[in-house]
Amino acid sequence: MTASRNRHFTIWTTLTLLIMAVFVVFLLYPLVLVLYKSVVSPTSGGFSLEYFRKFFGQKYYWGTLLNSFQVTICATLLSVLLGLPIAYFTRSTKIFGRGPLEIAIIISYLSPPFIGAYAWIQLLGRQGVITKIINAVFHVKFNGIYGFAGILLVFTLQSFPLIYIYISGALKNLDNSLNEAAESLGCTGIKRVVKIIMPLIMPTILASALLVFMRVFADFGTPMLIGEGYKTIPVLIYNQFISEVGSDDGFAAALSVIVIVVTTLIFLFQKLISSRNAYSMSALKPMQPQPAKGLKNILIHLFVYLVVILAILPQVVVIYTSFLKNNGGQVFTGGYSLQSYEAIFKEGQSSAIWNTYLFGLGAIVIIIVLGIFISYLTVRKKNVITNILDTVTMFPYIIPGSVLGISFLFAFSNPPFLLGGTAIIMIISFAIRRMPYTIRSSTAILGQISPSVEEAAVSLGCTEMQAFLKVTVPMMLPGVLSGAIMSWITAISELSSSIILYGNNTQTLTVAIYTAVVRGNFGNAAAYSTILTVTSILSLILFFKLSGSKEVSV
Amino acid sequence: MSVSINIDNVVKKYGNDTIINGLSLKIQPGEFFTLLGPSGCGKTTLLRMIIGFNSIEGGEIKIDDKVVNNIPANKRNMGMVFQNYAIFPHMSVADNVAFGLRNRKVAGEAIKKEVDEILKTVKIDHLKDRMPARLSGGQQQRVALARAIVIHPEVLLMDEPLSNLDAKLRVEMRNAIKSIQNKIGITTVYVTHDQEEALAISDRIAVMNGGVIQQIGKPKEIYQRPANIFVSTFIGLSNILDASVKTKDCAVGSKKVVFQNEGYGVRMDNLSDSVQDGQKVKVSVRPEEFEINTNGEGIAATVESSVFLGLSTHYFMELSDGKKAEVIQYSGDAEILPNGTKVSLAVKPSRINVFEYEGERTLIEGVKRS
Numbered sequence: 001m002t003a004s005r006n007r008h009f010t011i012w013t014t015l016t017l018l019i020m021a022v023f024v025v026f027l028l029y030p031l032v033l034v035l036y037k038s039v040v041s042p043t044s045g046g047f048s049l050e051y052f053r054k055f056f057g058q059k060y061y062w063g064t065l066l067n068s069f070q071v072t073i074c075a076t077l078l079s080v081l082l083g084l085p086i087a088y089f090t091r092s093t094k095i096f097g098r099g100p101l102e103i104a105i106i107i108s109y110l111s112p113p114f115i116g117a118y119a120w121i122q123l124l125g126r127q128g129v130i131t132k133i134i135n136a137v138f139h140v141k142f143n144g145i146y147g148f149a150g151i152l153l154v155f156t157l158q159s160f161p162l163i164y165i166y167i168s169g170a171l172k173n174l175d176n177s178l179n180e181a182a183e184s185l186g187c188t189g190i191k192r193v194v195k196i197i198m199p200l201i202m203p204t205i206l207a208s209a210l211l212v213f214m215r216v217f218a219d220f221g222t223p224m225l226i227g228e229g230y231k232t233i234p235v236l237i238y239n240q241f242i243s244e245v246g247s248d249d250g251f252a253a254a255l256s257v258i259v260i261v262v263t264t265l266i267f268l269f270q271k272l273i274s275s276r277n278a279y280s281m282s283a284l285k286p287m288q289p290q291p292a293k294g295l296k297n298i299l300i301h302l303f304v305y306l307v308v309i310l311a312i313l314p315q316v317v318v319i320y321t322s323f324l325k326n327n328g329g330q331v332f333t334g335g336y337s338l339q340s341y342e343a344i345f346k347e348g349q350s351s352a353i354w355n356t357y358l359f360g361l362g363a364i365v366i367i368i369v370l371g372i373f374i375s376y377l378t379v380r381k382k383n384v385i386t387n388i389l390d391t392v393t394m395f396p397y398i399i400p401g402s403v404l405g406i407s408f409l410f411a412f413s414n415p416p417f418l419l420g421g422t423a424i425i426m427i428i429s430f431a432i433r434r435m436p437y438t439i440r441s442s443t444a445i446l447g448q449i450s451p452s453v454e455e456a457a458v459s460l461g462c463t464e465m466q467a468f469l470k471v472t473v474p475m476m477l478p479g480v481l482s483g484a485i486m487s488w489i490t491a492i493s494e495l496s497s498s499i500i501l502y503g504n505n506t507q508t509l510t511v512a513i514y515t516a517v518v519r520g521n522f523g524n525a526a527a528y529s530t531i532l533t534v535t536s537i538l539s540l541i542l543f544f545k546l547s548g549s550k551e552v553s554v
Numbered sequence: 555m556s557v558s559i560n561i562d563n564v565v566k567k568y569g570n571d572t573i574i575n576g577l578s579l580k581i582q583p584g585e586f587f588t589l590l591g592p593s594g595c596g597k598t599t600l601l602r603m604i605i606g607f608n609s610i611e612g613g614e615i616k617i618d619d620k621v622v623n624n625i626p627a628n629k630r631n632m633g634m635v636f637q638n639y640a641i642f643p644h645m646s647v648a649d650n651v652a653f654g655l656r657n658r659k660v661a662g663e664a665i666k667k668e669v670d671e672i673l674k675t676v677k678i679d680h681l682k683d684r685m686p687a688r689l690s691g692g693q694q695q696r697v698a699l700a701r702a703i704v705i706h707p708e709v710l711l712m713d714e715p716l717s718n719l720d721a722k723l724r725v726e727m728r729n730a731i732k733s734i735q736n737k738i739g740i741t742t743v744y745v746t747h748d749q750e751e752a753l754a755i756s757d758r759i760a761v762m763n764g765g766v767i768q769q770i771g772k773p774k775e776i777y778q779r780p781a782n783i784f785v786s787t788f789i790g791l792s793n794i795l796d797a798s799v800k801t802k803d804c805a806v807g808s809k810k811v812v813f814q815n816e817g818y819g820v821r822m823d824n825l826s827d828s829v830q831d832g833q834k835v836k837v838s839v840r841p842e843e844f845e846i847n848t849n850g851e852g853i854a855a856t857v858e859s860s861v862f863l864g865l866s867t868h869y870f871m872e873l874s875d876g877k878k879a880e881v882i883q884y885s886g887d888a889e890i891l892p893n894g895t896k897v898s899l900a901v902k903p904s905r906i907n908v909f910e911y912e913g914e915r916t917l918i919e920g921v922k923r924s
Contacts, residue, residue, distance in 0.1 A: 002655075175638060175640065177636040177637070177640035178640045178642060180607055180627070180634070180636070181634065181636060181640035181642070181701075182642075182653070183607075183626075183627045183628045184605060184627055184628065184630075184632060184633065184634045184654075184702075185628075185633075185653050185654030185657055185701070185705060186628045186629075186657035186658055187628065187654075187657045188626070188628050188652055188655070191657075196642060199644040200642075200644055252653065279643035279644060279687070280687075281643070284637075284638060315708055441763065
């Protein structure tokens with residue numbers, strides 16, 4: 001008995017150590033390397049804060065950090081200001097066409113922000129459709145929304161869906177009797193929202209705002225495309241690292257360290273605040289949407305529809321332009337055709353599509369296997385190492401993609417790990433970056449499965465490992481798979497680390513879209529984007545079918 | 555000072571489903587009135603119509619003489635205690651209780667005084683600054699009650715307030731609620747599915763089933779003189795036996811109820827005049843009203859099993875017609891009858907109830923449905 005227990009003990013311990021090793025090699029080691037490179041003098045090879053001095057010494061550099069803060073804080077606030085009311089309205093008021101609206105919101109969230117940027121350039125850029133109309137009608141010389149305004153527009157419309165999804169979920173857990181109690185005590189309308197509902201969902205508001213902050217702060221594609229002179233720090237990192245004239249690894253590493261410090265501080269700050277105000281809630285009777293009357297009803301509908309239409313507009317524009325007849329992808333010549341699709345499917349151009357699916361699937365397999373074990377170990381086999389594992393696996397939440405990309409190149413461009421430009425490095429970066437989604441939803445479902453189910457299996461003659469594989473894993477699967485689909489959708493729309501890690505043969509869809517946009521080949525970009533969007537939508541449908549719900553948890 | 559509630563022919567519909575169809579009810583000022591019934595009987599629906607969370611599709615609800623149908627819930631001046639208490643988790647006990655007063659723009663000093671006073675009344679003044687997460691179920695219950703009555707509502711409404719408490723606390727809290735209600739003399743409507751709780755706490759009870767009021771009366775009336783078989787079996791235990799009535803060969807006004815398949819019968823003086831000779835009826839007998847005889851007088855029965863509960867002993871018996879019956883005897887010094895013992899069960903004519911065989915309505919004279 002004791003012997004067999006010891007054997008199981010080693011199985012789980014071995015697994016813990018193995019997984020830990022994976023994260024040490026593919027996450028901690030590259031990050032330590034970044035830290036190391038940022039403090040090593042390029043000339044003497046000794047310790048030096050030269051790079052940091054360089055950064056804080058010139059406004060050209062530290063200005064980008066200010067820009068990043070400015071645009072991130074504004075976009076986060078605006079996202080809350082849009083997402084919160086829309087979530088509240090759809091939970092409390094009968095909205096016509098709520099289902100399709102919700103799907104539109106989710107789709108606009110799942111598409112990569114830089115596609116929004118490039119679509120808005122087509123609408124409101126220098127040569128944009130709307131710009132031309134404005135200039136013709138008002139006889140002005142509006143030059144398009146580039147810079148701060150453009151970035152803010154794209155980020156806000158792309159980020160409020162996340163706030164919406166989170167808050168909508170929190171409102172579902174708010175028991176309606178709290179609303180009724182407030183009402184019977186004379187508190188209704190906006191006053192009730194401010195005094196009762198807002199404080200109760202504040203942890204959710206903060207958590208979702210944090211996620212928006214991280215996404216926006218780390219996003220590279222949007223400011224790159226629509227920012228023009230307005231440089232943010234991810235753009236600076238990319239330029240320093242990739243620059244064709246004298247790239248500066250050490251400086252890029254120092255920038256990465258600064259970014260990680262910022263995101264870590266924000267993360268800790270949010271943890272601190274929301275742990276202080278967390279209430280466990282579960283609703284017996286959630287709020288029921290009630291029909292609104294008259295002007296109020298009209299205004300609510302106008303607001304919700306306007307925002308959602310603006311949010312989904314980039315997708316519509318992209319899909320529409322993908323079917324336009326064009327001149328080598330550059331100029332749309334009027335009329336419709338499948339030219340753009342023909343262009344991307346001929347002469348090996350289509351490899352980006354297959355690469356995306358291949359890398360995505362490879363990453364998902366790793367994510368599912370590791371995700372199941374990690375959530376099981378951290379929930380059921382609590383000890384010091386699994387606690388550390390729990391923390392380490394959540395690191396990718398606060399590491400921007402470009403930083404992860406750079407750290408991978410530092411770590412794996414030399415023997416013994418010569419992986420630069422290979423498919424393996426792409427798959428691993430996808431897996432590491434997007435695993436938290438799967439771990440979180442696996443952990444959540446495991447929390448609902450009673451350990452006694454496994455004990456029952458053991459009492460009926462299973463070994464502990466058999467009980468885990470035959471009983472626990474099948475019970476976990478719905479949660480694991482719905483998380484895995486989220487990991488998949490976010491992996492295939494990943495740009496900021498792929499753009500750094502890809503090689504000639506490992507282009508992905510997002511990289512192909514990005515390069516097509518940069519080259520001005522909007523036809524091809526639109527066709528690639530449409531394929532990405534359709535894939536995301538199909539995956540989303542699969543997600544709804546698997547999870548059996550109409551709600552997305554992210 | 556207290557108000558009456560007059561519910562006149564109200565109708566509640568959800569879409570095309572009619573939940574309550576023309577229900578009327580009058581609650582006296584200061585009364586502790588209970589709506590009692592199985593789940594889905596419409597009692598909570600009716601309560602929520604009174605406070606204004608449910609719309610009223612027909613009829614009127616009046617507080618004294620004022621129709622409140624179109625007054626929103628926050629203007630009706632009613633306090634409500636919710637099944638899950640609905641304590642605001644982000645506010646301390648004192649803030650929860652003060653919440654309604656603040657909404658009424660009561661001055662700060664007055665709020666403090668009122669809150670202190672009411673917390674003393676419900677005996678949780680020492681928990682004033684606690685957050686709700688650190689309160690026990692009974693304490694949360696007291697906060698919910700204090701919060702509802704501190705605003706001096708005209709009506710207090712309680713929706714199964716004790717159903718989330720354990721048995722012992724339930725008894726303690728129902729006594730507390732009753733005594734607080736007595737003290738402040740507020741008209742109270744209480745919803746429960748627990749008949750024992752209803753009997754213990756109420757001045758009057760309305761027994762509901764399927765959206766219809768079955769009987770309204772004082773607890774004792776409802777228990778001892780149920781208006782129909784539903785009330786008889788829902789409130790306490792009842793054995794329902796088949797019987798028939800004989801009016802021939804009886805003194806004037808007196809009738810004999812003869813039990814099926816038996817020669818045994820009892821004379822009754824309180825049956826309604828409409829009863830015909832030979833009419834089939836149902837008779838309900840409370841388990842504790844059976845008298846176990848060994849002299850052959852009564853309905854023949856066999857002991858199948860027994861349960862000793864200290865104060866009383868429960869027997870499960872089979873009657874001669876194959877029906878099962880439950881009999882409760884005060885334990886006392888008596889020996890427990892072994893299984894298989896043949897006994898006779900006698901009944902006291904004044905303690906049994908006789909119902910129409912088909913309509914299941916009472917045939918006892920003078921029993922009011924409301």
